[in-house]
Amino acid sequence: MPTFVYMTRCDGCGYCVDICPSDIMHIDTTWRRAYNIEPDMCWECYSCVKACPMHAIDVRGYADFCPLGHAVRVHRDEEEGIIAWRIKFRSGRIKDLVAPITTKPWGKYIPDLKQVPAPTKEQRESQLLFNEPKYIRLDDGDLYTLESQGLKMRQGVYY
């Protein structure tokens, strides 16, 4: 679903212009507000949606398979370091998703792949991904699951 801007909410800060990897968020020359100049070229990465401090950017499905009435909204809370999404289905059903922000400073934590030993034959034939993401234990030990860790999904906040 490509993005669009509610011009009445936008204050022309330019964060979306800065962040758009497709360089399609631009500033309108009449009102100095942002707009998506080429929705067809949108990566649908939602970087702009998350970056907009005014919540002025929304996403819209193509009318044929995603009729009006739904909403995908996000609040990126810089102070709390939290990103929260609300998906509203056309039926009115709401799904909330929330997670800590994992964005790293630019240029930090670039994986030093030279130092990583090559995968063994066994690893190559395995169905698991090589090396990444190692912290969810795909390479050594077993995969952590709720079940294996004796955990239960709690009502209210989902990851």
Place this chain on the structure above:
Amino acid sequence: MFITSNPFAGLAQFGITPGMMQIFVILAIIAVVAGILLDVAHKKSAKYFFEHTERMKKLATRQLSSSEKTSMLVQVILNEVLTSSEFHNPKRRIAHLLKMYGFIIFVVSSAVLIFFYPTEQYAGFWGLMWRVGAIMLAVGGWWFFTKLRVDVLSEGKKWYKLARADMFIVSLLGVSTFGLLWCFFQGVVGSTALALLFFALFLISAVVLFGGVYWSKFGHMFFKPAAAYQKRILMADGSRENLPPFYKRAEVLDQSTMDLVRDIPADQKFGLCIMKDEPNHY
């Protein structure tokens, strides 16, 4: 005292009478009101505004009392209106405050000088205020125009590239800068021609500023507080424009699912935010 002189008193020598200046001010007020009304009618902004309110009302989870609404109105006045709190970028906020207060002081003192001291050479406090307003407007305006304007800051355009969206800021720069130059050259012996030139440029800027409301961004002064009030109401009544609720970090980190990523070193797990990382592509 030069700094309290009344720039409008010197206009008599060019045949501009107090009556003409007063008519100009009245015409300017009429032009602003007419421009705003035409703008609202053309863009259908009021219609959209009320339709949006109605749409969101259906999503509201609670009714706001009139005292809550009043307190929100006070909050809007204290925050968004008086201190421009909606600006995320502190530099833009400071520049906006300089422009806003400068503009108000400048316009009010101009009107006072024209209506109450039209022929007096020195106007004391109001003569000084006229300069203070113009300087604040010029400082905030030029800072915004050359450095902070999104066209320059994010679009990478040169500061002198103009578009229609610049009409408002350029006319503000015109009235403040040419006004100050006109006032300065009035006090310099033998500079009548320069004073006249800057007065003419000042006048053209004022005509564009007040006469061009329909085409410029002048109307934001009236629309922005209304939009800010609406936003606060929607956040409080539960409709939240479909935005998710606020969460506390601890509440999220405390989820059992977070245990699944417990082996990630803390500094690599949850990084800084995008805003804290300045863009450097230009």
